[in-house]
Amino acid sequence: MKKILLIKRAMMLLLGVLILYSCGSEEPNQSSHSGRQGPPQTQVRGVEVKVMEIGNEIVTPGSFAAWEQLNITPEIAGIIRSIHFSEGSTVRSGQLLISMDDRELQGQIQKLDLEIELSADERRRVESLLEIQAVSEEEVLRARNRESVLIAEKELLEIRKSKLNVYAPFAGQVGLRNISEGNFVSPGTTIATLHQIRPLKLDFDIPELYVHQIGVGTEVEFTTVGRSTRxxxxxxxxxxxxxxxxxTMRVRARVENEEGLFLPGRFAQIHFNVDVNPQAAMVPSEAVIPVIDGQIIFVVKNGVATALPIQTGIRTDNFVEIKEGLSAGDTVVTTGLMSLADGAKVSVDIVEISFNDN
Incomplete structure (x- = not known):
């Protein structure tokens, strides 16, 4: 009897344990069903696509040249009497630079003046004799020709005398003198050089590939050695x-050089843009993800991230051009990219970008 009673108690105890176990196992299942609300949103950062003018910058060497330049040299041989400029000074157009000794020519001109006066008297004498038929017309003609020859010889000497003075054909800066006063010089002897440096020429070469994009009227920028100012x-x-x-093709640009900062012969680095796109869609470089068959970016619309295959263009330090598929105002993901998949739900924190930081 006791044995049967023990068996009943054991069975009731076992039944109670089973009931408790079944109740405990239902609660997790119920809580699991109640918490199933779909995949959670991924928190990411993104930027709005902006458009700007962009181009490939080409850098090529160049050099300055004087706008006008000549050697100050005499046209005829002689002795330098006076030098009317200082080394390194600025002269004006038409200013007298060199005076040479003209005493010999001046003496010849004075001699001719006397001969012309005598020949004029002789001409008048024979013309008066012709009136009374005392001389022939041939005598009068010879007298007149003699006077004309002397006048022509004087004019020639006056021209030679004017060549003893050297004038500046344009305003500019004189270089260093090679000759002193009192030296005998011949035609072609360089006394100094004259440079017009306001404005200057800037000569450089551009690659054959870009000659159709560069021409007369194109503005370029340049820097000089040791300075970054453009x-x-x-x-x-x-x-x-x-x-x-x-x-390459040689081109020549005009530099105003109003402050005289640049000198002929100085080296310069010329910068100019080619393949310019005035409406380039730009995104930060970190938004671009390399994949096996190219590159993609994630574009967010209505809270859903979509993987967009892209073709990139010009790159700068911090940004890259997307050639197609994007418009101004589109949202592109820049962080959390490795955890995203096509079609993922995202919550985007928009970050402002500035191209000035490029």
């Missing part, structure tokens, strides 16, 4: 042909 120049002439050795 200055402007405008192309005003181009060489009508390609150099077959270098495959």
């Amino acid at each position: 200055h402007k120049a405008k192309i005003y002439a181009v060489e009508p042909g390609i150099n077959p050795q270098t495959r």
